[in-house]
Amino acid sequence: xxxxxxxxxxxxxxxxxxxxxxxxxxxxxxxxxxxxxxxxxxxxxxxxxxxxxxxxxxxxxxxxxxxxxxxxxxxxxxxxxxxxxxxxxxxxxxxxxxxxxxxxxxxxxxxxxxxxxxxxxxxxxxxxxxxxxxxxxxxxxxxxxxxxxxxxxxxxxxxxxxxxxxxxxxxxxxxxxxxxxxxxxxxxxxxxxxxxxxxxxxxxxxxxxxxxxxxxxxxxxxxxxxxxxxxxxxxxxxxxxxxxxxxxxxxxxxxxxxxxxxxxxxxxxxxxxxxxxxxxxxxxxxxxxxxxxxxxxxxxxxxxxxxxxxxxxxxxxxxxxxxxxxxxxxxxxxxxxxxxxxxxxxxxxxxxxxxxxxxxxxxxxxxxxxxxxxxxxxxxxxxxxxxxxxxxxxxxxxxxxxxxxxxxxxxxxxxxxxxxxxxxxxxxxxxxxxxxxxxxxx
Numbered sequence: 077x078x079x080x081x082x083x084x085x086x087x088x089x090x091x092x093x094x095x096x097x098x099x100x101x102x103x104x105x106x107x108x109x110x111x112x113x114x115x116x117x118x119x120x121x122x123x124x125x126x127x128x129x130x131x132x133x134x135x136x137x138x139x140x141x142x143x144x145x146x147x148x149x150x151x152x153x154x155x156x157x158x159x160x161x162x163x164x165x166x167x168x169x170x171x172x173x174x175x176x177x178x179x180x181x182x183x184x185x186x187x188x189x190x191x192x193x194x195x196x197x198x199x200x201x202x203x204x205x206x207x208x209x210x211x212x213x214x215x216x217x218x219x220x221x222x223x224x225x226x227x228x229x230x231x232x233x234x235x236x237x238x239x240x241x242x243x244x245x246x247x248x249x250x251x252x253x254x255x256x257x258x259x260x261x262x263x264x265x266x267x268x269x270x271x272x273x274x275x276x277x278x279x280x281x282x283x284x285x286x287x288x289x290x291x292x293x294x295x296x297x298x299x300x301x302x303x304x305x306x307x308x309x310x311x312x313x314x315x316x317x318x319x320x321x322x323x324x325x326x327x328x329x330x331x332x333x334x335x336x337x338x339x340x341x342x343x344x345x346x347x348x349x350x351x352x353x354x355x356x357x358x359x360x361x362x363x364x365x366x367x368x369x370x371x372x373x374x375x376x377x378x379x380x381x382x383x384x385x386x387x388x389x390x391x392x393x394x395x396x397x398x399x400x401x402x403x404x405x406x407x408x409x410x411x412x413x414x415x416x417x418x419x420x421x422x423x424x425x426x427x428x429x430x431x432x433x434x435x436x437x438x439x440x441x442x443x444x445x446x447x448x449x450x451x452x453x454x455x456x457x458x459x460x461x462x463x464x465x466x467x468x469x470x471x472x473x474x475x476x477x478x479x480x481x482x483x484x485x486x487x488x489x490x491x492x493x494x495x496x497x498x499x500x501x502x503x504x505x506x507x508x509x510x511x512x513x514x515x516x517x518x
Contacts, residue, residue, distance in 0.1 A: 085193075085201030087405060089412075092422040097204075097408055099419075099517045100235055101186060104206050104402065107231035108184040111223075113208050116183040118165040121156040126164055136160055136191040158190040162207045162401065167388040170211055170395050179395075180212040180220070186404070198375045198410045206231075207381075209399030211388070216396040218331050221363040221383050222338035224400045228367065228379055229339070229346045231402065236518045237411060240379070243350040243366045244335055247382070248328025249315065250301070250354060254288075256322035257297045264288040269302055270354035273376075302352035308340060309333045311349040328362075335363055361385040365400050369407070372414075378407045420516040421474030424453045426508055427490070428470040429479045431460040439481050443488065446503035447479075452513065454479075467493055476512050479503075 082088070089097060105115075127137050138158040159165050162185050170177065186206045195201060208227060210220045225242045232240045250269070254262040268283040275283065277299055284290035284298060297318065304314045312329050332349055339347035355364040362383030369378055381400030388395040411417045427447055429440045440456050447454040455475075457466045463480070470478050470493055479501070482488045490506060491498040 085195030085199075087200055087202070087409060089408075090422075092419050093408070093412055093417075095419050095422075095424070095515055096417050096517050097404070100404065100408065101204075101206070103234045104231045104404070105184070105186065107227065107234055108206075108208055110230075111182075111208075111227050113182045113184040113227075116166070116169070116185045117187060118159075118162070118169050118185070120158055120188075122159050122165055122168065124155050124157045126168065127157045127159065129164075136193050138190050138192055160191045161189055162187060162205055163209075163387065163399065166207070166209055166399075167395075170388050171390050174213070174390070174393075174395070180210050180216065182208070182210050184208045197413055198406045200405055200409065203403065203405035206402040206404050207399060208401075209397050211395050211397035213393065213395060216383075216385075216398065218334065218362070219338075220398050221331065222335045224363075224365060224381065224398055225335065225339045225347050226342050228365075228400055228402065229343045232367070232379070233343075236417065237369060237407065238372065238416075239370045240367050241345075241370060242339070242347045242379075243353045243368065244332065244339075244347050244363060245349065245351050245353040245355075246328035246332040246335075246363050247355075247360050248324050248362060249332060249351065250328075252322035252325025252328055253301050253315070253318075253320050254298065256320035256325055257294050259288055259290055259294055259298075261288045265290065265298060266354045269298065269352060272302060272352050272354075304351040305348060307336075307345065307348045309336055309349075311336070311351065315351070331362060355380065355382050359384045359387050361396075363398065369410070372410055375406075375410055378403050378410070418518060420518075421476070422515075423473050423475065424515060425455045425473065425475045426452055426513055427454045427477045427479050428466065428473075428475045429454060429456045430463060430466045430481070431457045432481060432483055433460050436460075436481065436483075443479055443481055443503045450504075450507070452508065467491075474515075477508060 121140060137160060140156050140158060166185065184207065186204065188202055189205055190202050192201060193199065228242065250266055251262040254265045259265050265284060265288040268280050268287055271283065272280050281295045284295045290298065300318055304311050312333055315329055336347055336349050353364055353366050360382040364382035365380060366377040367379035379400060379402045383398040385396040386394060387397065429444045431437050431440045444454045444456050457469065467478055476492060476494060478491045478493055480489045487500040488502065489498050490501040
């Protein structure tokens with residue numbers, strides 16, 4: 077067999093990186109549950125007609141099929157695709173299980189998703205997302221839109237990562253403003269503004285003219301709105317100062333003020349109203365969020381989402397909701413690439429139990445079992461080599477303690493191989509310092 081080569085866009089972390097990832101997932105999960113979100117996992121595949129509803133993402137969908145179809149079996153496998161986010165499967169789940177769910181329904185979902193896009197730093201074809209959503213039947217109170225940044229702020233603040241800034245806007249502000257200046261296709265204008273970072277003002281002006289029919293004056297007004305940014309409700313005065321009026325605009329300003337004020341009371345500096353944030357996907361209808369790590373702004377958002385009123389519906393019943401998603405693999409990939417995350421040891425093991433001879437391995441196994449029963453990660457030396465070699469084995473793996481079973485009636489001893497301190501110990505009593513019990517991420 078020839079030497080295998082990596083497949084671009086499908087990351088495989090080292091054991092040390094995987095331990096960091098698991099630590100991050102545990103902290104995120106813990107925060108989600110503190111806010112009352114219940115866990116959910118959905119299937120990896122969805123019908124293609126559902127996955128392709130988002131239009132621009134259709135070229136990124138991975139289609140699945142059986143290599144050898146069964147002509148006598150059920151057909152239709154070739155109409156399935158791997159989900160490219162967790163929103164579509166969640167919407168489908170809500171529709172299928174609406175009669176069993178208690179609304180408002182709060183769920184978190186941490187799963188892999190797949191996108192057939194060009195891999196680059198921080199962007200992958202297979203990656204983990206950590207989502208939260210709150211969905212209700214018929215109507216959803218706007219205060220839930222103010223809650224989303226609080227959850228994400230607490231989750232990301234619990235991690236050993238750079239500070240984050242959540243940029244918030246409200247689609248009603250944009251759509252109401254565009255209507256107020258006379259644009260008849262606000263969705264096209266939103267998609268144009270969403271490309272402001274890529275195209276710049278001149279490029280967006282041209283795009284507004286070709287796709288939204290904007291005049292120079294209208295494009296200038298749209299760009300003036302996009303320039304407004306403030307960490308407090310003062311953005312509302314700046315919007316009103318542009319002299320455009322529309323009921324939907326007023327409603328959006330009021331809702332965004334509530335989001336910014338709530339975030340400032342909970343965590344000053346966490347949120348900033350940034351009216352260039354558009355989130356070009358059509359299903360967003362209210363507050364939208366994008367999150368940047370300080371120092372990594374050039375890579376864009378690591379956590380995004382928004383309010384949607386019409387994502388899931390059945391007949392006359394609709395299920396509005398608000399959700400936000402942390403790109404876990406994206407976030408970690410950027411930090412791994414910058415060597416900005418580390419773990420204190422590359423294995424979970426806290427104690428290596430030495431083996432005096434192969435005939436005495438059973439005694440070492442009993443020590444290990446006693447330590448494990450008390451929650452101390454322990455492994456037994458792979459060989460009965462000289463103690464010096466067993467200690468070097470522990471050093472290479474970053475294991476801080478080596479346990480030496482006593483012989484001929486002598487007590488057991490445990491050695492901190494970092495300091496050289498060695499003391500008598502009993503497997504049923506000795507406990508390492510809390511800082512050594514598990515690898516530390518930082």
